[in-house]
Amino acid sequence: MKYFAGLDVSLEETAICVVEESGRIVNEMRAASEPEALIKALRKVGLPLERLGLEACSLTAWLHDGLRAEGLPAICIETCQANAAMKTMPNKTDRNDARALAQIMRTGWYRQVHVKSRQCRLWRALLVARRTVLNEMRSIENIVRAMLCETGVKLGTPSRTAFADRVRELAGTEVMAMVEPLLAILSVMLKEFARLTKQVLHIVRKEEVCRRLMSAPGVG
Template sequence: MKHYAGLDLSMETTQVCIVDENGHKCASEKVESSPESLAVMLERRGPIERAVIETDRMSPAICLGLRELGVPVVCIDARQAHQCLKAMKANKTDPHDAAGLAQLARTGFYKAVHVKSPAAHGARSVITARSHLVEARVRLDNMIRGLCATFGYRPCSGQGKAFLERISQAAYIPGLGEAIASLLAVREELVAQIKEMDRRLRIIARQSQACEILMTIPGVGVQTAAAFAAAVDEAGRFRQSRNAGAYFGLVPRRHQSGELDWTGRITKQGDGMVRKLLYEAANSILTRSRESFALKEWTKKIAKRRGLKKARVAPAHRLAVIMHAMLCDGTLFQAWVKVKPVCQR
């Protein structure tokens, strides 16, 4: 008889429920949240046809670890699982959630989610760390400007050498000088760490063929290429390149019911960091790139017809499609050649 398992993850322990092919509960047990402990428990209860876990911060490590140990585990969308479990009208407890996940594993009523590789998570971690460091530096700069304004001192805009020289001139003011010296010491360390993250990103880009391909596009730099390659991970998991735009939330929201049918703003679903970087790359193509190519000319036409704001969103969506097609084909960017809309597996 076939058996199916549902795993409700948490930091310390995981609630496991096993049901048979008829939906009858065979076992319910709380296990330590580690791939080894979970694999031992599942093997003790007999061969498992399929195990299901929800997307969570721990799910990549647990899912990849279980697969290495030979456990057939599937990671499913937490939003869909939440709606299904809520429809069961049971109290919100770990055993009930695990039992509901086990029933989803048995019926196959779920949406599987791709679990990214450790290399993709590593690149993503570096980009996320750099983003937080930059935000911390900006907060420090704003704090310094606010303190200076209290004393009637106005530093210049920006964050380069002129800003630092202007700030250092306020060291003679009692109280303000000591506070600024402390903040500048922290700021200097933040800038050093940001440069270290940039160095690591360049190393990642040099070692990645996908990044080298993507950086042939004008306006796409190291950070955008690394973030996109890490988010896609495996280009073949998209049947069509145009699905990449929807994956990053760059397609219009649509609601249709009977005679009602309207189209709204972009959905903003998926990876917000990659969506932001694609938007910045589109803005760079529109305002900074001196080269002339098909994508830029198309963007200029949209800007004249619909305005600059929408002229940045549209090429961001087009960039996602082009970049995915380039990863599928392994070809470099060709300025005046249309991209194939369909990615062959």
């Protein structure tokens, strides 16, 4: 007899449903959305699982890695496809979603999603952090420019490092009272942006693939 499980993951708790190959529900339970708690709950069922499905979400990669490390056949499936199956359930609940995922695992009607490695996810997080700081710096700079324009001051195109000095040089006393806090924030963000950039460059110097891409015209 083959058994299949569906896990509907939410931030705090995960609904679990286990079905046999005929589609009959064998067990249903809930566990904390932590790898250790899910592993303990699934081991407690005491049945050999053929496939174990999770819908792609922010916690999926972390849970997938933890379950796989313990030898459980965890599979991450495409969200749109999972949602289509979940719509067949009469009511939208975590319990029914877990049932739908278990049936998807049983029938094999799913498209598996590639789960990136932990190192790859850390690199992506670093790039997102750097881009976020850069975007916020641009936003503050544009606000400062708009405030100066209202008083007839045209800032021009100073470099990012010379931006604050140029503002202090041209802005009047009244405007500076409002602009100075923004310049102080920009100063801190500029330092942290440099730190994040340094981390990115450190990774790039060691990665052969990155160095090869940098040598390509229009890329590096």
